[in-house]
Amino acid sequence: MNIPLSILRKISREEEISLNQLKEFLASGKIAIPKNKKTKNKRFCGIGKSLSTKVNANIGTSSEKRSLKEELKKLNVAIEAGADTIMDLSTGGDLKKIRKEIIAHSKVPVGTVPIYEVAIKAASRYGTITKMDKNLILDIIEEQAADGVDFMTIHSGVTQKGLAAIKREGRLTNIVSRGGSFLAVWMIANKRENPLHQSFDEIVKIAKKYNVTLSLGDGLRPGSIADSTDKAQIQELTTIAEQAGYAIENGVSIFIEGPGHIPIDEVGTNVKMAKTLCGDLPLYLLGPLVTDIAPGYDHITAAIGGAIAAALGADFLCFVTPAEHLRLPDLQDIREGVIATRIAAHIGDIAKGVRGAKDWDEKISKYRNLRNWKKQELLSIDPKRFREYRQDKSVISDVCTMCSKYCALKVVEDLWKRRRNRKN
Numbered sequence: 001m002n003i004p005l006s007i008l009r010k011i012s013r014e015e016e017i018s019l020n021q022l023k024e025f026l027a028s029g030k031i032a033i034p035k036n037k038k039t040k041n042k043r044f045c046g047i048g049k050s051l052s053t054k055v056n057a058n059i060g061t062s063s064e065k066r067s068l069k070e071e072l073k074k075l076n077v078a079i080e081a082g083a084d085t086i087m088d089l090s091t092g093g094d095l096k097k098i099r100k101e102i103i104a105h106s107k108v109p110v111g112t113v114p115i116y117e118v119a120i121k122a123a124s125r126y127g128t129i130t131k132m133d134k135n136l137i138l139d140i141i142e143e144q145a146a147d148g149v150d151f152m153t154i155h156s157g158v159t160q161k162g163l164a165a166i167k168r169e170g171r172l173t174n175i176v177s178r179g180g181s182f183l184a185v186w187m188i189a190n191k192r193e194n195p196l197h198q199s200f201d202e203i204v205k206i207a208k209k210y211n212v213t214l215s216l217g218d219g220l221r222p223g224s225i226a227d228s229t230d231k232a233q234i235q236e237l238t239t240i241a242e243q244a245g246y247a248i249e250n251g252v253s254i255f256i257e258g259p260g261h262i263p264i265d266e267v268g269t270n271v272k273m274a275k276t277l278c279g280d281l282p283l284y285l286l287g288p289l290v291t292d293i294a295p296g297y298d299h300i301t302a303a304i305g306g307a308i309a310a311a312l313g314a315d316f317l318c319f320v321t322p323a324e325h326l327r328l329p330d331l332q333d334i335r336e337g338v339i340a341t342r343i344a345a346h347i348g349d350i351a352k353g354v355r356g357a358k359d360w361d362e363k364i365s366k367y368r369n370l371r372n373w374k375k376q377e378l379l380s381i382d383p384k385r386f387r388e389y390r391q392d393k394s395v396i397s398d399v400c401t402m403c404s405k406y407c408a409l410k411v412v413e414d415l416w417k418r419r420r421n422r423k424n
């Protein structure tokens with residue numbers, strides 16, 4: 001929670017929150033500012049109470065697609081599209097090199113999920129991820145922190161109790177979190193408790209040393225509507241809530257990660273539950289996807305869930321791209337995912353009463369009414385898309401091809417103009 005005053009002042013100005021209030025919320029953990037003590041010259045942001053909803057974009061290689069060049073292109077696309085933070089979820093190629101390059105090139109804070117590298121190292125050293133051990137885990141967490149990672153997902157809430165709940169109650173889609181599945185496999189094979197859970201105090205020490213924000217991951221999040229808000233999910237959230245309290249007491253900022261696949265009528269319950277159990281700490285949601293039936297359009301299903309969640313108090317939305325459930329996203333998927341999630345965040349901000357959110361809508365509507373296309377383009381969330389669609393111009397310069405000479409706005413405006421002229 002050691003953030004330079006210049007950054008606090010900038011966030012205070014941008015978000016129109018008093019410096020004292022910002023400091024107070026930061027100290028109590030209600031706001032997190034992901035910033036490794038080594039990170040400099042990035043666009044830092046505050047995430048949490050009284051602030052605008054922020055958006056994270058995931059990039060990173062897989063074991064099949066390992067091009068660093070491509071991931072750096074995705075990084076730029078995500079940042080240009082307006083992502084507030086980036087997570088490097090690489091699992092293929094030279095992970096350290098990829099991470100360092102992404103950190104070096106990123107203009108915004110960078111997060112990781114260290115258990116990926118731990119599992120991959122254990123698999124290459126010993127032939128199985130069930131040979132991960134505590135020392136390897138702590139070494140990699142410290143190495144990533146020393147590399148300048150600003151926030152890390154730690155799946156410390158996956159416990160034997162949570163796994164027993166899945167076994168007892170059954171699930172349609174088992175465990176869908178990659179980190180959660182690595183830990184579950186280790187815990188089942190070794191018949192022991194989650195090493196991230198057992199070493200949480202040591203992880204907090206490392207996070208404190210490097211000023212890393214810990215994102216307490218939901219490794220048992222529901223992966224389908226049928227599994228939403230089940231016992232395993234709630235059990236994990238309860239564990240995370242206790243760990244979060246410990247981290248905050250020890251001067252480490254926290255995000256609480258949330259699901260996942262949640263039907264629209266349960267989104268409010270989930271936001272309220274996480275906020276209440278965890279003492280109003282910043283809530284970071286992966287979606288939520290409010291239906292399972294739309295592969296290829298999951299940026300839309302997640303944006304619907306994300307908008308509702310943000311309106312009800314979620315602080316940080318992880319993007320979902322059209323490629324979700326289908327493939328590693330390409331550049332266009334990344335762009336669409338960021339824009340869709342920014343729309344969701346903004347919808348939430350209107351409902352939350354975030355300063356300036358409604359003004360943005362009012363400005364664009366004013367110019368829409370005036371049919372000022374240049375100003376509308378500048379104010380639109382995606383000016384590039386705006387320009388592409390406006391290529392198809394109407395023969396009448398100030399309307400569009402939708403209603404053309406029957407432009408509703410123009411028809412009424414012309415009538416009023418004629419009436420005013422007659423009076424004069």
Ligand code: SF4
Binds near residue numbers: 402
């Ligand atoms: S033509 Fe129709 S859609 Fe286009 S600006 Fe006028 S009212 Fe709007």
